[in-house]
Amino acid sequence: MTDARLPAAIAVTAPAVAPMPTARSKARQQREQQLLELAQQILRQDGFTGLTMDRLASLSDVSKGTLYNHFSSKEDVLTALSVDSLQRLLQLFQHASTFSGHSRERALALHHAYHKFSAAEPTLFLCLLSAATPGVMEKSSPARMLQRQQLEMQLLQYCQQVLSDALADGSLQLPVGVSLEQWSFINWALAFGCNALFVPLRQLGLFAGLAAPQVNLHSINLLFDGMGWLPLSSGWDYQQSWQQISLKFDSAANSESTLAHSAQEQA
Amino acid sequence: MTDARLPAAIAVTAPAVAPMPTARSKARQQREQQLLELAQQILRQDGFTGLTMDRLASLSDVSKGTLYNHFSSKEDVLTALSVDSLQRLLQLFQHASTFSGHSRERALALHHAYHKFSAAEPTLFLCLLSAATPGVMEKSSPARMLQRQQLEMQLLQYCQQVLSDALADGSLQLPVGVSLEQWSFINWALAFGCNALFVPLRQLGLFAGLAAPQVNLHSINLLFDGMGWLPLSSGWDYQQSWQQISLKFDSAANSESTLAHSAQEQA
DNA sequence: GTGAAAAGTTGACGGATCGTCATTTTAGGT
DNA sequence: ACCTAAAATGACGATCCGTCAACTTTTCAC
Numbered sequence: 282m283t284d285a286r287l288p289a290a291i292a293v294t295a296p297a298v299a300p301m302p303t304a305r306s307k308a309r310q311q312r313e314q315q316l317l318e319l320a321q322q323i324l325r326q327d328g329f330t331g332l333t334m335d336r337l338a339s340l341s342d343v344s345k346g347t348l349y350n351h352f353s354s355k356e357d358v359l360t361a362l363s364v365d366s367l368q369r370l371l372q373l374f375q376h377a378s379t380f381s382g383h384s385r386e387r388a389l390a391l392h393h394a395y396h397k398f399s400a401a402e403p404t405l406f407l408c409l410l411s412a413a414t415p416g417v418m419e420k421s422s423p424a425r426m427l428q429r430q431q432l433e434m435q436l437l438q439y440c441q442q443v444l445s446d447a448l449a450d451g452s453l454q455l456p457v458g459v460s461l462e463q464w465s466f467i468n469w470a471l472a473f474g475c476n477a478l479f480v481p482l483r484q485l486g487l488f489a490g491l492a493a494p495q496v497n498l499h500s501i502n503l504l505f506d507g508m509g510w511l512p513l514s515s516g517w518d519y520q521q522s523w524q525q526i527s528l529k530f531d532s533a534a535n536s537e538s539t540l541a542h543s544a545q546e547q548a
Numbered sequence: 549m550t551d552a553r554l555p556a557a558i559a560v561t562a563p564a565v566a567p568m569p570t571a572r573s574k575a576r577q578q579r580e581q582q583l584l585e586l587a588q589q590i591l592r593q594d595g596f597t598g599l600t601m602d603r604l605a606s607l608s609d610v611s612k613g614t615l616y617n618h619f620s621s622k623e624d625v626l627t628a629l630s631v632d633s634l635q636r637l638l639q640l641f642q643h644a645s646t647f648s649g650h651s652r653e654r655a656l657a658l659h660h661a662y663h664k665f666s667a668a669e670p671t672l673f674l675c676l677l678s679a680a681t682p683g684v685m686e687k688s689s690p691a692r693m694l695q696r697q698q699l700e701m702q703l704l705q706y707c708q709q710v711l712s713d714a715l716a717d718g719s720l721q722l723p724v725g726v727s728l729e730q731w732s733f734i735n736w737a738l739a740f741g742c743n744a745l746f747v748p749l750r751q752l753g754l755f756a757g758l759a760a761p762q763v764n765l766h767s768i769n770l771l772f773d774g775m776g777w778l779p780l781s782s783g784w785d786y787q788q789s790w791q792q793i794s795l796k797f798d799s800a801a802n803s804e805s806t807l808a809h810s811a812q813e814q815a
Numbered sequence: 816g817t818g819a820a821a822a823g824t825t826g827a828c829g830g831a832t833c834g835t836c837a838t839t840t841t842a843g844g845t
Numbered sequence: 846a847c848c849t850a851a852a853a854t855g856a857c858g859a860t861c862c863g864t865c866a867a868c869t870t871t872t873c874a875c
Contacts, residue, residue, distance in 0.1 A: 329683035334862065345826070347823075407681075426752075463763055473745055474740045475734070478680075485693075485696070491729060495730075496730055500737065611853060611855060613834095
């Protein structure tokens with residue numbers, strides 16, 4: 282954290298501590314990204330059963346040995362994909378937190394980002410779900426797990442920041458015996474539950490008549506109203522807020538995906 | 549469905565349609581239960597990585613061929629375990645719905661049952677999580693998936709029943725544009741999210757200071773308050789309700805587990 | 816520029832696990 | 846006691862995982 286404040290001389294004499302991005306590591310990271318892109322494509326096309334290390338290697342331009350130089354196991358690939366998802370989510374959260382509105386609207390924007398990501402990238406979201414599974418966690422590399430943990434913490438920072446803001450501006454009050462952590466956890470849990478359950482339950486034929494965005498918005502309204510987060514849904518049109526967020530947010534996502542697309546085509 | 553109404557003669561001449569529980573099928577089902585018990589034990593002891601079909605076969609008193617006569621794949625074993633969990637949850641829900649109190653307390657009892665199960669049987673709960681994963685769903689037998697679907701529908705029936713009761717007795721009102729399905733889904737999602745996220749996030753070192761039951765109760769209170777479910781948490785001591793439910797419920801669970809234990813030892 | 820050391824790449828290989836199937840064993844009926 | 850159908854067995858082929866010794870490329874000192 283404080284490394285940035287150290288004299289340059291130290292940084293030069295001890296580059297191993299804060300390694301500067303060499304051209305080599307840059308290329309390595311880029312290729313890792315390509316491999317993950319390919320893995321994702323395989324998942325989309327042939328499902329999770331179709332993802333095989335041999336297949337991933339043969340469809341890519343590297344051999345199996347090199348593949349294992351990037352990922353410690355097949356499960357590590359899944360965790361890497363989930364790390365990728367978390368990084369993208371983090372960006373989306375950064376954008377969302379800039380939404381100009383009161384604190385509850387900003388919180389809504391965070392939920393919106395989470396929801397839109399789960400809807401736009403169902404495969405990645407399933408990776409996120411799978412990566413929380415014991416069978417995957419047991420076989421992932423510690424380094425990757427650490428990355429995951431740090432990213433989740435950063436995401437939570439955004440949640441807690443909005444809650445802090447709300448406490449500061451008086452639109453929200455913390456009851457005695459309740460911690461800010463608790464509320465951010467509950468927010469996280471509700472968002473995860475709604476989005477993670479929707480697709481599988483629909484596949485099973487349950488809740489056929491439900492529309493994802495409506496349910497999502499509604500669930501958030503219930504929770505925020507329960508928290509007493511002003512203005513309550515009875516005194517504000519959050520449907521409209523949601524649409525406004527969509528407008529600002531979806532266009533940003535589009536321009537981003539366009540950028541990603543062109544970058545992908547160049548490669 | 550209407551087979552039960554057919555004359556006995558037909559049932560005798562076509563027993564395959566509505567198979568009576570023969571001694572053979574009885575024994576088969578009993579052994580399947582033993583196998584699942586063993587699988588669970590392996591999972592507890594050696595994690596999900598340690599569960600192998602060869603190992604399960606060798607540790608049991610049947611061969612691999614017979615094992616595959618029960619389960620179509622390794623993943624099918626996990627789904628079978630999740631089906632088992634759902635059946636036990638169904639029983640717990642049945643008990644919970646008999647709690648004598650107002651409708652919101654009964655709903656709380658359902659959440660309590662769900663939470664207690666996740667806490668008392670973390671391994672089975674992780675099976676429930678894993679079984680919602682694409683890699684497992686893709687490889688499970690259709691028959692088992694159907695069982696799972698039907699059980700989840702039955703569980704949802706209990707949720708919706710309590711909600712219906714609340715609407716009937718006036719303690720809850722459905723806003724325009726909101727369906728009973730939506731509310732039951734949101735309840736399900738919150739409970740799933742809270743319980744499914746708690747263990748993995750704790751393992752990652754997040755939310756170290758949170759106590760599971762408190763958070764659970766608190767999240768339910770927020771949601772129910774948001775729904776306007778009377779009496780609100782400001783006008784009723786749901787902490788005490790939770791404890792009362794625990795008292796009645798945990799003792800029931802204990803006597804049950806005792807029964808199960810003795811039954812297990814007889815077998 | 817050159818050569819050697821370091822870093823990176825490769826695909827063949829051993830091992831583990833999966834799922835099947837021909838053969839053997841068991842159970843139920845006459 | 847014998848026959849037949851269902852069930853159990855474990856050896857087997859196939860698949861996939863992860864490793865490693867040999868080989869290629871890059872780096873760097875001289």
